[in-house]
Each structure stands twice: as structure tokens, then as C-alpha cells.
Amino acid sequence: MTTETTQTAVSNDHSVPAPVEVPPVGEEINLDASENYFNRELSQLQFNYRVLKQALDTTHPLINRLIFSCIFSSNMDEFFEIRVAGLRQQIKYGRETVGVDGMLHEQVLAEISRVAHEYIHEQYDILNNVLIPELERENIHFVRRREWTPAQAEWVRNYFDEEILPVVSPIGLDPSHPFPRLVNKSLNFIVELDGKDAFGRETGMAIVPAPRSLPRLVRLPDDVCDGGDNLVFLSSMIHAHADELFPGMEVKGCYQFRLTRNADLELEDDLVDLASALRGELLSRRFGDGVRLEVADNCPEELMHFLLREFGLTERDLYQVHGPVNLTRLLAVGSLVDRPDLTYSSFSPSIPRQIRSKESMFDAIRKRPLLLLHPYENFSPVVDLLRQSAKDPQVLAIRQTLYRTGADSEIVEALADAARRGKEVTAVIELRARFSEAENLELASRLQEAGVIVVYGVVGYKTHAKMILIVRREEGRLRRYVHLGTGNYHAGNARLYTDYSFMTCDESIGDDVNKLFQQLTGMGKALKIKKLFHAPFTLHNRLISLIERETSHGKNGRIIFKFNALTEPQMIKALYRASQAGVQIDLIIRGICCLRPGVPGLSENIRVRSIIGRFLEHTRVYYYDNHGQPDVYCSSADGMERNLLSRIETAFPIEEPALLARLRDDLEAYLADNCQSWVLQPDGSYIQNQPAEGEERLASQLVLLDRLTAKLN
Structure with a gap:
């Protein structure tokens, strides 16, 4: 094949393990031996590295290569927020165990630090020595402070005065202004000061959180540039005018830093109200324990150690970077620069002939089962199935699991429409879909307001299955139509992720899915399932x-x-x-x-x-x-x-x-x-x-x- x-x-x-030792001929291999298994976290790091390597692959368009570097940053953020944070928690509470790979958590953390430092160093090397020069050759410029023309400098000053200064909150550090509690992954600056302020205080140090409401990358107007696409970092603007935040004092230095915190949520299994507990936990996610500190590589050593002490971290957790501390924000380049020649060609997802000529999804599915591969094939038939179900007077009930759907979901609107039309609609919403919790809480409220019965699944077991069950009366009997998928009911993801959608009215599968929904929404023993696992x-x-x-x-x-x-x-x-x-x-x-x-x-x-x-x-x-x-x-x-x-x-x-x-x-x-x-x-x-x-x-x-x-x- x-x-x-x-x-x-x-x-x-x-992160390459020890060489493989081949046992002598005839000797039985111990399948439990630790050398037969790779470590989970280190394998995850290697996947992130394969993503980073796409930034060097010239078969991808240039802007998409930059986006791969951003995706690497986003993946690394989540890796530290969840996986590294989890290991640290296990050690902190004395729950350390040895996995099948035989590595202790402390060993894994040490290896993660070594490998991640190498990967991140390579990422900035690719950015500074490959991607930015190639973008420059395409007339796309990240304009540094030292390169600003007088006209650009004047524009930046006006932007600072009008957009940044009114919303920025510099915090001098003294006994009445202790070190602030900084939001997870936020851009901040540590500032060295000399002199006394208006009250005679001589703190010597301040923290400036970058306003979260402002973009991290701003396009300079064409009328102050000599052609091309010219972009400037918010950090450069704050650096250039940091002295205006501390009038009468000398700014001796201003350095970017960013703290990554534990962002995992811990919920007890014996909750009375999952939604209320989750709302409380979401507030704490922004301020979990620190797990990684990124600092500009020109930051003085004493300031880096000061920050490490404040966050309870060690040098192993320190990442000195030659460039912006949050490269994920470079994703904005794709929307700030209109260069379709530097991005993937557009394509039109196809619709199979089986449903292309039919107005009714039910007629098509009755004829034979349907299998779609997104994003190559359109996600719209899944939406159409629900829309038609909402309007069809023969449809009596709709049940669906929702893990991730997106803020403006046509699927959610179809469910709400069905409920408003008097159909029995049940949504099993997984509130604990990581990083979609707040969105899912809002989704649950919207559906409840429309009359949908909302269930939060089973405490202790995330509902990750992707299922739709539609009950329709046909010729005096009830028929079940089913959608089952490998991915989420999220139209945006369906354009970026490869996933299968399967639609059928097979009686056994319909009966199985009905029983699964009974287990999710009701209580009782596990029911016998015929075809599904x-x-x-x-x-x-x-x-x-x-x-x-x-x-x-x-x-x-x-x-x-x-x-x-x-x-x-x-x-x-x-x-x-x-x-x-x-x-x-x-x-x-x-x-x-x-x-x-x-x-x-x-x-x-x-x-x-x-x-x-x-x-x-x-x-x-x-x-x-x-x-x-x-x-x-x-x-x-x-x-x-x-x-x-x-x-x-x-x-x-x-x-x-x-x-x-x-x-x-x-x-x-x-x-x-x-x-x-x-x-x-x-x-x-x-x-x-x-x-x-x-x-x-x-x-x-x-x-x-x-x-x-x-x-x-």
C-alpha cells in the first residue's frame, strides 16, 4: 500500500530516548518494560516541532509558513498551561507516579525544559533569519523603532496619545503597590526607573501591563510609508514612549515579559451544580500558578531573577527570546496584509451528487448512507439536515451532543428554531470542553431560553461523542435519522480540520444512538448496544x-x-x-x-x-x-x-x-x-x-x- x-x-x-536494546534470539520480550514506550509529554513536544518545521517548507505559501510558526507558539502555550502545569501539580501535592515509560515527573520536566528551550530558540531563529527577510523581499515590513521615519514616528506618537495612554495603567512597585496579579499570557513590561515621583517616592521599578483591548500589531497608514505593507508592534510603541508614563522620572530600561499560568480546571466529582462551579473556576484560570516566564533577551539578569522570584519559578522555567514574547499575535498578519499570492489557494468544498440534486436530506439518506470528508466536502449538509428538521412538520424530536460549536453557530440556531416550533429538542452540552467552557455556558443559556432541554452530560465523564438523532414520522411509523462524526459541530473547524460525517437511517444504529442519549439524559444500567462501540x-x-x-x-x-x-x-x-x-x-x-x-x-x-x-x-x-x-x-x-x-x-x-x-x-x-x-x-x-x-x-x-x-x- x-x-x-x-x-x-x-x-x-x-528528546530521543536511549538506543533500543534487542533481546537475544529466543528470549521473550517483556511487553511491560519501560524501554518499549515513549513518554507522552515528550512525544507531544515532537509533534509541536513538526508543526514548526512547516515554517521552513517552501511548498507552503510564505504567509502560511508564518502562521505555522504562530500555531507552534499556540501549541506550546497550551502544552505549558495544561501538561507542564499538570506535572507540577502532581509533584506539588505528592501524587507523583511512574508511567509505563518509567520516567518520574521531575525527570520529564527537566527534559521538557531542555527540549523546549531548543525548539523555541530555533523558532526565533527561523523568524528572524528566514521568515522576516523573506517577507521583506515581498515588501511586507515589521518596522522597528530605529527605522521609523519622522512621519511614522509622528503617527506613532499620535496613536500612543490617543489609543494607548488613555487605557494603560503603569504600576510603580512600593509597599502600597505590591507586584500586581497579571493575567495569564498577557503582554507586560518591567521598567527600570531613576528619580522620585510627585510624592517623593523612589521605587526604581514599575510594571506596565499592555492594554488587552488593543491589537498587538498595527498597520501603518500608507500615506506615511513608501509603499508595501508596513506593520508596527504595540510593544514598540510602548517602548518608544514609556517615559510619558512616568513624567519627571528617567526610564533606564523597558523590557517585555509574559507569564504562562496553569489554565487547567479542577472540578470535584460530587458537584451539585456543574454550571455554577465551572463559572467560578473560569475566573481562577486567568490567575493560576505560573509555569513559564518569557522575557526579552536584552532584559538585565537582576530583573529576570526578580520576576522569577515573584512568580515562584526557577531558571529552568525562564525563556529568553529575541523578538516579541507572544508570536501567536503574528497571526494578525494574514488579515492586515492583502496578499492572496502568499497564502493557500481557495477551494470550494464539494457536495456529493447524492444530495446535490435533492431538496430533502431525508430522501437522500433513505436512499443510502452518506459519508463526507471535511473540509474537502462541504459541512453544509449537516447544517441542512438540522434546518430541514426544524421546519419539517413530520419531525417530532431532535437530540444532539455539543462539544464545540462556535459563537455564531447555524447549528445552534437550527436547534433553537426547532424548539420554538414546538419540537422536542434536547442538547447534551459538554461544559468542560477545554478553552470553550465560557462559550458553552453562554450557548446553554441561549438554548434554554428558546425552550431546548439542556443536559450537561455525566459528571466525571466528558461527553466527547458527536451524535445527532432526529425522530420523524413517516407513513404512520417513526423513523430515526442519525448523524455521527469524528469532529465537532463547528463550521469553522470543518474548514480547517479533516473529519468524517456519517448520516444514516439504519434501524440498528438509530436504536443504538437513542439508547446512548437515554444513558446521557436519564439514569439506569448500561443498555445493550447492537452496532456501535x-x-x-x-x-x-x-x-x-x-x-x-x-x-x-x-x-x-x-x-x-x-x-x-x-x-x-x-x-x-x-x-x-x-x-x-x-x-x-x-x-x-x-x-x-x-x-x-x-x-x-x-x-x-x-x-x-x-x-x-x-x-x-x-x-x-x-x-x-x-x-x-x-x-x-x-x-x-x-x-x-x-x-x-x-x-x-x-x-x-x-x-x-x-x-x-x-x-x-x-x-x-x-x-x-x-x-x-x-x-x-x-x-x-x-x-x-x-x-x-x-x-x-x-x-x-x-x-x-x-x-x-x-x-x-
Whole structure:
């Protein structure tokens, strides 16, 4: 299924584990041995690094390469806010345990610091020495203070006086003005002062939080520039006029810094009111314990140590950067600069012929099941299904799970419309969808006001399954229509993430989904499910039992899994045993992979690849060949403990021969990829595939774009 490729070692040897020790022939391998597993956090870091490497890939347009660097920053922010913060919490409260990889939390934190420092140093090197010079050649300029012309300097002064000065709040540090409580990831400045203020105070130091209401990057007007696109940082403006914040005093130095805090939410399992508890926790997220300090590299050492002491951090947590402390804000370049020639070409997601000519989604789904692959195929049929359901007098009830939807969601409007028209509408809203909690609380209120029955799922088990159930009266009987997906009901994500949508009126699947909603909204014993696998009850065991069945086929066995992460030890062990039996296994894993592939006697029949490209790979597919009679499941669940054992998840079968063939073709495209794919090595490093000499370049996402969409330009 794979084409011959060459592999180019473009990944650094960061976070590479110890060399693999091959046991003597005949000696049984201990599947529990720590050397057979990679560390979860370090594997996550390597995924972030593969994203950063896209900034150097000239097959991507220049502005998108800059955006990849920004995505790396955003990923690193979340990594520190959640993963590093979690490790520190475990140590703080004495809950440290050893994972299957055998590393103690303190060891992991030390290695994270070493690797993250290298990655972030490389990121700024790419920005300063590659991306900015290339943008300059395209007449896009980040105008530094020393480069301002008199006209630009005058414009900046006016902007400072009119936009910044009225909202900025400098804070001198003295006994009555202790160090302020700074918001998570906010831009701040530490200022060295000389002299006395109006009250005779001689503090010597102040903190200036940058106004959060102002953009971090501002476009200079064309009439003060000599052509091109000219951008200036808010930080440069504050630096240039810091003395105006402290009249009569000398500003000896002004230096950027940014604190990353613990942003995870801790909720007790015995809550009386989840929504109220969550509202309280959201307020504390902005002011959790510090986990990382980023400081401009020209900041004096004594000031850096002062900040570290204030935040309870050590030098291990200090990141000195040569440039803006928050590169995520450079995402604004895409909207401030009108250069379509430097961004991805537009495309039009297609709509399958099956529904293109039909006014009724119900008629189309009754004819045969429908499988869509977003973003190549349009998300609109999912919205249309709900809109038609809201207006259709034959529809009696709608039930849906909502994890992330977006602030202005057509799906939410359709549910509200259905409720206002008198239909029974139930929404199971997962309030704890990370970083979407506030949005989901607002969403719940809006739906309740429209008459929707809102349920918050099951405390202790995130509702991650993506399900819609529509009950419709047809010819004197009730028929159930179902949508199941691998991704969220978020139209924006559907343009950026690859996900499957499956629509069917199969009676057994409809009955299964109905039972799952009964479990979510009511109480009682787990009900018997016919076709779906569902966590936390059957999903884990059934996926592993199918691996074991494939293991019994030996060298005739074949497994292909595609998902975002693989960490669950029992699944990894089952795959090791399958490999030892001769089963050929391909794992397409975007991010974290704790399985060690290619080890003789253990996993020589397992290959792991990560696809990184224009779209975020998000589909989850479990493919078991079963002697040419494949069992294939799409799922909302990754191969992680939390998905398989402690969340509400589903895996749904794809049984229609035409849809099975289509899924197989999609997987073939990923396995044939010879330029966007990175192959995991036995030592833990990743190597990017490159076409062999004379071989055609095959980028899986481009193959799918050509196959499924109509390009606009």
C-alpha cells in the first residue's frame, strides 16, 4: 500500500530516548518494560516541532509558513498551561507516579525544559533569519523603532496619545503597590526607573501591563510609508514612549515579559451544580500558578531573577527570546496584509451528487448512507439536515451532543428554531470542553431560553461523542435519522480540520444512538448496544478484541489505524502482540505516539507516520482487514486512556461497500504520502519522507483536494 520513498532526516535529535536494546534470539520480550514506550509529554513536544518545521517548507505559501510558526507558539502555550502545569501539580501535592515509560515527573520536566528551550530558540531563529527577510523581499515590513521615519514616528506618537495612554495603567512597585496579579499570557513590561515621583517616592521599578483591548500589531497608514505593507508592534510603541508614563522620572530600561499560568480546571466529582462551579473556576484560570516566564533577551539578569522570584519559578522555567514574547499575535498578519499570492489557494468544498440534486436530506439518506470528508466536502449538509428538521412538520424530536460549536453557530440556531416550533429538542452540552467552557455556558443559556432541554452530560465523564438523532414520522411509523462524526459541530473547524460525517437511517444504529442519549439524559444500567462501540463501556474491549482477532490471522492480518494520539498501554500491547504474530500494521498518528515501532522481535511489522499539512488531521478510523472482509469503524475517540476509558465516546461501523472502498482510498492516500509524512523511528526521532529520485511527489492532502474539491484559483 505504500510507495517507495526516501527519508530525509530533517528532524533534530531532540528528546530521543536511549538506543533500543534487542533481546537475544529466543528470549521473550517483556511487553511491560519501560524501554518499549515513549513518554507522552515528550512525544507531544515532537509533534509541536513538526508543526514548526512547516515554517521552513517552501511548498507552503510564505504567509502560511508564518502562521505555522504562530500555531507552534499556540501549541506550546497550551502544552505549558495544561501538561507542564499538570506535572507540577502532581509533584506539588505528592501524587507523583511512574508511567509505563518509567520516567518520574521531575525527570520529564527537566527534559521538557531542555527540549523546549531548543525548539523555541530555533523558532526565533527561523523568524528572524528566514521568515522576516523573506517577507521583506515581498515588501511586507515589521518596522522597528530605529527605522521609523519622522512621519511614522509622528503617527506613532499620535496613536500612543490617543489609543494607548488613555487605557494603560503603569504600576510603580512600593509597599502600597505590591507586584500586581497579571493575567495569564498577557503582554507586560518591567521598567527600570531613576528619580522620585510627585510624592517623593523612589521605587526604581514599575510594571506596565499592555492594554488587552488593543491589537498587538498595527498597520501603518500608507500615506506615511513608501509603499508595501508596513506593520508596527504595540510593544514598540510602548517602548518608544514609556517615559510619558512616568513624567519627571528617567526610564533606564523597558523590557517585555509574559507569564504562562496553569489554565487547567479542577472540578470535584460530587458537584451539585456543574454550571455554577465551572463559572467560578473560569475566573481562577486567568490567575493560576505560573509555569513559564518569557522575557526579552536584552532584559538585565537582576530583573529576570526578580520576576522569577515573584512568580515562584526557577531558571529552568525562564525563556529568553529575541523578538516579541507572544508570536501567536503574528497571526494578525494574514488579515492586515492583502496578499492572496502568499497564502493557500481557495477551494470550494464539494457536495456529493447524492444530495446535490435533492431538496430533502431525508430522501437522500433513505436512499443510502452518506459519508463526507471535511473540509474537502462541504459541512453544509449537516447544517441542512438540522434546518430541514426544524421546519419539517413530520419531525417530532431532535437530540444532539455539543462539544464545540462556535459563537455564531447555524447549528445552534437550527436547534433553537426547532424548539420554538414546538419540537422536542434536547442538547447534551459538554461544559468542560477545554478553552470553550465560557462559550458553552453562554450557548446553554441561549438554548434554554428558546425552550431546548439542556443536559450537561455525566459528571466525571466528558461527553466527547458527536451524535445527532432526529425522530420523524413517516407513513404512520417513526423513523430515526442519525448523524455521527469524528469532529465537532463547528463550521469553522470543518474548514480547517479533516473529519468524517456519517448520516444514516439504519434501524440498528438509530436504536443504538437513542439508547446512548437515554444513558446521557436519564439514569439506569448500561443498555445493550447492537452496532456501535461506546466508551466507557464497550469501546476499549471491542477495539482490542478486534486486534486480537487480526492477530489470530498471523501474517495474513492487516490493521490500519488513523487518529490523533496513541497512549493507552493495553492497546499498545495488543498491537505489539499482533506485530509479533506477523500482522502488518500501519498507524497514521498525527501527534502523540507512545508505541515504539520497528523494534526487532517486538514491533518490526508496525509503521507509524504523522501527516502535517495545510489541514489539521483529525479523522479517527479503525480498519481491520479480516481476511478481505474488513471491519471498519470511524470514531470520536483517539487511542488514549481518557478516550477509551473515561469519556463518553462512540465508534460507528462503515458497512456500505461503496463507502468502505472510499475509506480505503482515503487511507491509501495517506500511506502513499511521500512528502507531508513523517516516519517515527525506533529511537523516537521522526524523519520526513521525500520522493525517491524520479518519483512523483504525492502529498495526501493535495491528492484529496484534487479528488474531492473544485479549486477556485
